[in-house]
Amino acid sequence: MNNQILIKGADVFDSANGESKVRDLAVKDGQVVDPSSLVNPQIVDASGLTAMFGLWDCHAHPGGLMYDLSAAGYFEGPAEWAVRAGSNLLEAATYGVTGIRAVADASRVDIAWAKALAEGKYLGPRLLCAGAGIRTTGGHGTAFPRRPTDAVWEIPADGADEMRKVARSLVEQGVDWLKLMITGGLYSEHETVEDSQFTDDELVAVMEVARNRGIPVAAHCGGARIAERFSELGGRSIEHGYALDEKTAATLAKNGTWLVPTISVTHDVEMMENDEWPTHAKEKAVVAAKKHAEGLMACIAAGVKIATGADLNPIGPKTHREITLLESAGMSRLQVLHAATASARELNGLGAQTTPTPGTAADLIFVEGNPMTDMSCIERPKGVMTFGRFVIPIGG
Numbered sequence: 001m002n003n004q005i006l007i008k009g010a011d012v013f014d015s016a017n018g019e020s021k022v023r024d025l026a027v028k029d030g031q032v033v034d035p036s037s038l039v040n041p042q043i044v045d046a047s048g049l050t051a052m053f054g055l056w057d058c059h060a061h062p063g064g065l066m067y068d069l070s071a072a073g074y075f076e077g078p079a080e081w082a083v084r085a086g087s088n089l090l091e092a093a094t095y096g097v098t099g100i101r102a103v104a105d106a107s108r109v110d111i112a113w114a115k116a117l118a119e120g121k122y123l124g125p126r127l128l129c130a131g132a133g134i135r136t137t138g139g140h141g142t143a144f145p146r147r148p149t150d151a152v153w154e155i156p157a158d159g160a161d162e163m164r165k166v167a168r169s170l171v172e173q174g175v176d177w178l179k180l181m182i183t184g185g186l187y188s189e190h191e192t193v194e195d196s197q198f199t200d201d202e203l204v205a206v207m208e209v210a211r212n213r214g215i216p217v218a219a220h221c222g223g224a225r226i227a228e229r230f231s232e233l234g235g236r237s238i239e240h241g242y243a244l245d246e247k248t249a250a251t252l253a254k255n256g257t258w259l260v261p262t263i264s265v266t267h268d269v270e271m272m273e274n275d276e277w278p279t280h281a282k283e284k285a286v287v288a289a290k291k292h293a294e295g296l297m298a299c300i301a302a303g304v305k306i307a308t309g310a311d312l313n314p315i316g317p318k319t320h321r322e323i324t325l326l327e328s329a330g331m332s333r334l335q336v337l338h339a340a341t342a343s344a345r346e347l348n349g350l351g352a353q354t355t356p357t358p359g360t361a362a363d364l365i366f367v368e369g370n371p372m373t374d375m376s377c378i379e380r381p382k383g384v385m386t387f388g389r390f391v392i393p394i395g396g
């Protein structure tokens with residue numbers, strides 16, 4: 001198979017400044033390379049299209065049922081999760097989502113898919129995975145009084161020793177990230193979004209293991225003070241950040257901690273209606289929405305790095321929705337496009353480049369129009385490439 005491709009004539013977008021310039025893009029072995037290094041490449045005409053880094057969902061649960069009123073997920077095993085994750089992931093790429101970070105999925109389903117996708121067994125997105133999330137007994141994700149029968153998407157740990165043990169067992173399974181459920185969420189009646197569910201010694205212990213092993217940590221975290229503590233301990237990304245303030249924003253900016261706001265979770269009222277959220281959860285979300293958006297804007301003002309994540313399925317359409325809602329919540333278009341592409345790549349260790357240049361991973365989309373004047377063009381990709389291979393060929 002010829003894995004050398006020369007893509008000619010595209011307007012190449014740069015999320016540092018919103019400008020696009022016509023230049024050829026050379027791709028070899030999954031990377032953008034210097035055009036002069038190609039030998040007999042496949043030539044692809046992309047004139048008239050804008051080329052840019054593909055979109056990211058940095059907060060996904062590919063196999064999850066999300067808001068599962070009938071509690072069907074509690075009677076499922078890994079097989080059901082694996083099937084759902086696979087179709088969700090493969091479909092997401094056709095929506096231009098070329099990168100996904102799974103932050104708590106069941107029974108190593110995400111780890112298996114990440115490997116299969118990276119090996120090219122399926123054409124789909126780049127996937128980084130956290131395996132099961134880590135929570136305390138009775139902590140966020142508990143569905144009182146139900147327990148999963150077979151699939152394990154969160155592992156309870158109590159005390160510093162158990163935290164270390166669970167974190168190390170996830171490292172042994174081959175995760176790229178660790179995910180901690182530090183505070184409560186919107187959906188449960190039995191917890192608040194602000195209060196920490198970890199003791200300080202538990203948090204310190206798990207962060208030490210992560211630091212020793214070079215594994216970044218993402219935290220489901222609503223509250224301001226506990227977000228600051230997580231950031232000071234080296235946390236890489238705060239998820240949701242429902243109740244952050246200016247002080248938190250300054251701390252995250254100082255420490256280089258990302259915010260993945262998942263604004264859909266409090267702002268997508270239509271989704272809450274369609275998914276028949278219970279009244280207490282809807283009320284909690286509506287109350288949280290204003291503070292959530294204010295915290296996001298405080299983070300933007302302080303220079304906190306932002307990356308997109310929807311926290312909802314199916315990943316493809318919900319990522320598009322998250323991008324639209326972030327702009328409505330007050331982010332500039334350029335900030336949103338940067339958060340959805342280059343910033344998310346940087347969060348996931350793919351480098352800080354803001355436009356495809358030699359040495360960057362060739363996860364690209366090709367769209368008709370200029371996303372700065374019509375952002376909806378990113379929802380209809382005319383070409384999608386991951387790992388340097390076309391998932392949707394241009395003109396095909």
Ligand SMILES: [Zn+2]
Nearest residue numbers: 059061103311
């Ligand atoms: Zn989540």
